Amino acid sequence: MLTPHAAFYSPASLEDLHRKSVEVVIAYLRDGRLTNCVNRAFLKA
Numbered sequence: 875m876l877t878p879h880a881a882f883y884s885p886a887s888l889e890d891l892h893r894k895s896v897e898v899v900i901a902y903l904r905d906g907r908l909t910n911c912v913n914r915a916f917l918k919a
Contacts, residue, residue, distance in 0.1 A: 901907045911917070 898909055901909055908914070908917075
């Protein structure tokens with residue numbers, strides 16, 4: 875059985891996305907910590 879998956883597109887998920895984005899920015903500005911960096915080696919260049 876195939877069904878479309880649209881769980882991301884809900885008011886709750888968009889609110890969660892915004893909240894997590896702000897938390898990442900605050901952590902970087904306050905502590906210099908990148909919590910979800912996937913290319914850290916390129917940042918030192």
